[in-house]
Amino acid sequence: MTSPVAGAVAAPASRRPAVALLGAYAVSLVGSRLSMVALPLFVLLTTGSATRTGLVAMAETAPYALSTALAGPVTDRVGTRRVSIASDVASALVVGAIPLLHATGHLTFTALLVLCALAGTCRGPGDGAKYVMIPTVARAAGMPVERGIAFADGTSRAASVLGPLGAAALVGLVGAAGALTADAASFLVAAVVVAVGVPAAVAAIGPAELDADDPDAAGSYRARLASGARFVRRDGLLRSIVGMVSVTNLLDAAYGGVLLAVWATRQGGGAPLVGVVAATMSAGAVIGALTAAAVGHRLPRRATFGWGFFLVGAPRFVVLALDVPLPVVLVVLFVGGLGAGTLNPILGAVEVERIPEHLRARVLSLMGSLAFALIPFGGLVGGLLSDHLGVRTALLVCGAVYLVATTLPALRPEWRELDAGRRRAAEVPAPGSAPAPAGAR
Structure with missing residues (x-):
């Protein structure tokens, strides 16, 4: 229109x-x-x-x-x-x-x-x-x-x-x-x-x-569902995003569901300490998301994404494992929250750019479900690691896996398309607008 x-x-x-x-x-x-x-x-x-x-x-x-x-x-x-x-x-x-x-x-x-x-x-x-x-x-x-x-x-x-x-x-x-x-x-x-x-x-x-855009429009529900699955399977970047987020969600669930509570109990703080730590990281994440809302569209996506995942990943687990003073823990988690706040805006914009609108609901729903699928097992993983290895070793193991899960996929060639997609989107005028004059910025 x-x-x-x-x-x-x-x-x-x-x-x-x-x-x-x-x-x-x-x-x-x-x-x-x-x-x-x-x-x-x-x-x-x-x-x-x-x-x-x-x-x-x-x-x-x-x-x-x-x-x-x-x-x-x-x-x-x-x-x-x-x-x-x-x-x-x-x-x-x-x-x-x-x-x-x-x-x-x-x-x-x-x-x-x-x-x-x-x-x-x-x-x-x-x-x-x-x-x-x-x-x-x-x-x-x-x-x-x-x-x-x-x-x-x-x-x-x-x-x-x-x-x-x-x-x-x-x-x-x-x-x-x-x-x-x-x-x-x-x-x-x-x-x-x-x-x-x-x-x-x-x-x-x-x-x-x-x-008009959907070849499966007249097909069955099953055909439309399968078309969304095929789209994710064929797109290397979206497939890599789903794999990475599924693993990090599992580790986040292990952290929030078990490891943080066990660590707080060992520190003698119990539920109040869990609340303080969780609120500190959430506050950082809110500020990070609002910052991304203000300037995120101007930042290089791949670099911002890499640093955001690094800040919210391994340091959060390591700082608890090392039993450092509480103020240091809170600073690290607040900074990690800042990094976390930059991630979803980048991932969401990439998904919107790459998924045709006639497929968007079925593809995004499927990706969200796949990313959510491992979360119910997070508490079990955290509990088993903590019981058999001790909470300190469990935190270090989860931190190491988090680092690998967020670093290795980002080194793959398809992740270069994070910024390429933005350049392509910038060349397409928004609905209802006139094409920009030649040479305009």
Whole structure:
């Protein structure tokens, strides 16, 4: 779709969809992070069983990963905006049913498992749809894709801080069941914000345009799903990104799920120390993401990516293994957070540049699911290493693997395309704009 006046400067109102989408993203993520604290507390308070608490967590996580991967072809066909709204409404109903059934005395443990599985199934497509919308609303707002993704990444990282804090406050004020009610309400708010603030014309290009570009448009769901998998398999850079992120996510889960807690216990700090350390790194990540939003589109991607992964990788594990003073630990983790904040904007912009829009939902959903797939095993890996090797050796081993996983792939030739993709994208005028005059910068 072209603008009436070629090259016209976007009106300030064009930023409304981006603000609305990021607002909905923030509300939904804060609610999700809130439930990550409130739901385990709810299960512990109502059943007194740590094993049942773990089963509930698995019941939500596995369907989330599966539904994220399988929703891509449906999102391409139905539309990102509709899937986002429908997913949030369904999530609100499912999560809201938990405190409602509890209040009426009808919540059995089997029913709780089913509801948690349904909650994970509903959340996956919605999260994926919002992420796919980010490039299009960023383009409508006249901002670089890196900036839009950086704002979304900063929102996600801030939610990781605010969600648990809000959960602690709500559980203290209204109890775990009341906190889950607030989580359900957050999904409804997100659905309304997207419905009102993100016009359908801005959310994505039209179905007719998508069908014209998609050779599998008339094919079955299975054919569309397979086309996304083929695209990832044939693109060396995207394939390498998925492999690297899968391994680092596994190690991050081992660190956050087990190793940090064991280290804090050995230091005599327990849960408060874990909270301080996690909050310090999250604060650095928020600042890093906001910095990337401001200047990330001007930085060399490959160098920024390499340094970002180095800062957030091995030093974080090594500094805990060496038992250095706490202020040094906090400085290293804060700097690591700064590096972490630069990564997702780069990866997201590269994905958007390389994936045709008619394939974007199914490819990004599949990549996200594959990157998420090893996370459930992270705690197991961290626990086994810590029990058999000791936490210090476990930290050093994980740090070494992290360094190898983020260094060796980056030396492969396809990683040179990180910056090449930006140069190609710069040569393509944005929708609704006139080509730049010859020699213009």
